[in-house]
Amino acid sequence: MDRPIGVIDSGLGGLTVAKELLRQLPKEEIVYVGDSKRCPYGPRPKAEVRTYTWQMINFLQTKNIKMLVIACNTAAAVVLEEVKKKLDIPVVGVIYPGASSAIKSTKKEHIAVIGTTGTIASGAYTTTLKNINSEVHVESLACPPFVPLVEQGIFDGEEAEHVVNQTLKPLADKQFDTLILGCTHYPLLTTVIKQWAGNQITLISSGEETAREVSGLLFHAGSAYTGERTPLHRFYTTGEEELFKRLADQWLEIDVGQVQTIFIDK
16 A cells, blocks of 8 residues: 555654664655654643644644554553544554563563653553563653653763663662663663663663564555555654754664654644
C-alpha cells in the first residue's frame, strides 16, 4: 500500500523509533511530527498531553497515513487505547514492545524502568510487565532532566555524564539486571547511561521491538509497500527547524531534507 507510516513524539525522541523503522522497513515512507515547542510532555497534566497528542494525530490524518506509531511513552500511557478505538488504521505504542523485550532479557526477574514523570506516575510499564509475568520485580524512577538535555542536542560529554549520574543515584543499590529506557528520548543518551550501568545490566530501547511489531502488522494486513521507489520521508516540528534537522541528520545518519515547522497549538 503506497501510503506513509505516521510517527508522533513530544520532540526528538521518536527518532529512535524512526531509525529502526527506516532500517527494518527501508521501502516504507515516514511522516514524522515532533512537538519540540511543547516538550517535555512528562510533567504536563494528562488532559494537556491528550490534547497535544490528538492535535498531532489530526495533522497526520491529513497525510493519508496507513498506520500510526505513538513513539512518545507519555502520550502512549495516556491515550493509546482511546486512539486505537477511534482510528480506523492500526495504532502502535512503545510500551508493550519495550516491556515484552525486557521480560525476555531478564534472568533475575528484576527490572528497572526510567521514564518521564508522567510515564512513571501512570504505572503503565509496571502494569504491562506484571501482566506478562506477575513474578517480576519492578523498580521505577522518573528522570525529568533527561528530555531537556536531549532536546538541546547534548547526548554525551561532561554535562550529560553529570546529569545522568546524579539522576540515576536512587537506582545505584538495586539488584536489577535489565533497564528499560522508558522514554524514546533516552536512547540518545545510551553512551552515558551504559557507562553508568556497566556491562552487567542490559539496556532495553523499545525502538527495535516497536519497528518489529509495525512490520508484522503491515505484512499481516497486506499493507506493506512492495513496489520499487526511493522513499520520500517528511519531518515536521513545532520547534526550531534548523536544530531539529541537525539532530535528525546526525541521529538517523541521513539527510532528512527540509524540516517544516507546523503550528498546531491553537
